[in-house]
Amino acid sequence: MEVKARAPGKIILSGEHAVVHGSTAVAASIDLYTYVTLRFPTPSDDDDNLKLQLKDLALEFSWPIGRIKEELSGLGCPDSSIATSCSIETAKVLAALVEEQNIPEAKITLASGVSAFLWLYTSIQGYKPATIVVTSELPIGSGLGSSAAFCVALSAALLAFSDLVKIDLSHQGWLMFAEDELDLLNKWAFEGEKIIHGRPSGIDNTVSTYGNLIKFRSGSLTRIKSNLPLKMLITNTKVGRNTKALVAGVSERTLRHANAMSFVFNAVDSISEELASIIQSPIGDDLSVPQKEEKIEELMEMNQGLLQCMGVSHASIETVLRTTLKYKLASKLTGAGGGGCVLTLLPNLLSGTIADRVTSDLQSSGFQCFTAGIGGNGVEIYLGGSS
Numbered sequence: 001m002e003v004k005a006r007a008p009g010k011i012i013l014s015g016e017h018a019v020v021h022g023s024t025a026v027a028a029s030i031d032l033y034t035y036v037t038l039r040f041p042t043p044s045d046d047d048d049n050l051k052l053q054l055k056d057l058a059l060e061f062s063w064p065i066g067r068i069k070e071e072l073s074g075l076g077c078p079d080s081s082i083a084t085s086c087s088i089e090t091a092k093v094l095a096a097l098v099e100e101q102n103i104p105e106a107k108i109t110l111a112s113g114v115s116a117f118l119w120l121y122t123s124i125q126g127y128k129p130a131t132i133v134v135t136s137e138l139p140i141g142s143g144l145g146s147s148a149a150f151c152v153a154l155s156a157a158l159l160a161f162s163d164l165v166k167i168d169l170s171h172q173g174w175l176m177f178a179e180d181e182l183d184l185l186n187k188w189a190f191e192g193e194k195i196i197h198g199r200p201s202g203i204d205n206t207v208s209t210y211g212n213l214i215k216f217r218s219g220s221l222t223r224i225k226s227n228l229p230l231k232m233l234i235t236n237t238k239v240g241r242n243t244k245a246l247v248a249g250v251s252e253r254t255l256r257h258a259n260a261m262s263f264v265f266n267a268v269d270s271i272s273e274e275l276a277s278i279i280q281s282p283i284g285d286d287l288s289v290p291q292k293e294e295k296i297e298e299l300m301e302m303n304q305g306l307l308q309c310m311g312v313s314h315a316s317i318e319t320v321l322r323t324t325l326k327y328k329l330a331s332k333l334t335g336a337g338g339g340g341c342v343l344t345l346l347p348n349l350l351s352g353t354i355a356d357r358v359t360s361d362l363q364s365s366g367f368q369c370f371t372a373g374i375g376g377n378g379v380e381i382y383l384g385g386s387s
């Protein structure tokens with residue numbers, strides 16, 4: 001018995017960080033995925049372990065399932081039909097189970113991801129031995145939502161083999177969940193994100209679950225339809241950072257300067273609302289595509305300025321901004337900042353030569369550039385065989 005799930009990463013067009021404090025943000029899925037395969041052993045395998053293989057990272061973790069049960073079963077019995085938060089007590093037990101696996105120091109940030117895995121697995125599947133294999137096209141810790149894609153793909157694979165979802169076993173190819181199933185899956189993925197991020201807004205798991213383009217505020221989403229073909233250059237500064245620490249830093253600044261920061265968050269809210277309305281405005285209205293793009297560029301620059309106010313820019317991000325400005329192109333960071341990825345709008349009429357020149361200029365500074373399809377499907381599963 002085997003199921004494979006894939007969940008997309010995301011870009012945030014406007015509103016990261018401020019969305020944690022109640023402002024509106026706009027995000028889109030991208031066609032780079034995290035894949036999770038779940039397989040239960042057959043009796044002849046004679047395997048009583050829960051195994052997690054992180055293929056890209058060449059890491060494998062394994063626990064005798066009886067040991068996990070021994071440690072966790074005294075702490076309550078989670079109900080997979082209701083996404084439940086991991087208690088502080090349980091988090092400590094999970095952290096100890098992860099610590100035993102001796103993750104190499106250089107990869108220690110993965111520990112929170114492995115804890116999230118243990119929480120989601122035991123909450124949804126209980127104490128069954130299984131092998132879970134993870135691969136990803138997303139750079140980890142770069143602002144493209146790898147943590148959320150991991151939690152969403154994992155929740156999808158786990159729920160696919162539960163009584164909570166109905167799956168058409170005769171279906172060929174990638175398969176979507178029903179709307180109410182997606183709602184439960186998204187809630188579970190959010191619980192995983194909480195273990196990794198500390199205080200996530202929920203935007204990343206939501207866009208990875210439902211796909212497309214969304215406007216998100218205080219936990220609720222509005223699907224939006226873009227009438228503007230958006231092309232973004234994504235530049236990975238390759239400067240590593242950790243979302244949890246950056247989100248905590250913004251919260252600390254908010255405690256120190258509550259009044260000033262509330263104006264910053266309100267300004268971001270207005271920027272996101274305006275951005276969403278431009279993207280959705282009908283083709284052939286008062287503004288031409290280039291005029292709309294100019295407005296979007298200005299909003300991106302304003303949002304970037306406010307992200308600097310929040311203290312989440314970085315010297316490498318500033319280098320990308322200066323480089324793209326030489327070509328009159330606007331950029332902003334995406335995700336938590338502090339390094340990671342930067343978005344640059346590539347206007348529809350931009351010549352291929354300029355796009356090539358800005359790309360090679362960025363690459364000569366050691367950055368990695370790529371484009372990705374924006375606004376595709378959210379999480380999907382594939383049953384049986386390879387895909």
Ligand SMILES: Nc1ncnc2c1ncn2[C@@H]1O[C@H](COP(=O)(O)OP(=O)(O)O)[C@@H](O)[C@H]1O
Pocket residue numbers: 034054109110111112113114134135136139140141142143144145146147148150196197241242243244335336
């Ligand atoms: N494929 C994966 N396997 C295991 N853990 C992962 C994977 N992808 C992400 N994670 C977890 O998410 C963390 C990175 O999340 P985060 O700092 O939010 O950055 P981002 O979501 O922008 O990539 C990793 O340190 C790890 O704990």
Ligand SMILES: C[C@@](O)(CCOP(=O)(O)O)CC(=O)O
Pocket residue numbers: 015016017018019020142143144145146147197199200201202203204243247334335336337
């Ligand atoms: C900074 C934030 O707005 C987005 C974080 O995205 P990422 O983990 O850097 O991909 C946090 C959140 O909304 O939960």
Ligand SMILES: [Mg+2]
Pocket residue numbers: 145146147148197204243
């Ligand atoms: Mg993340």
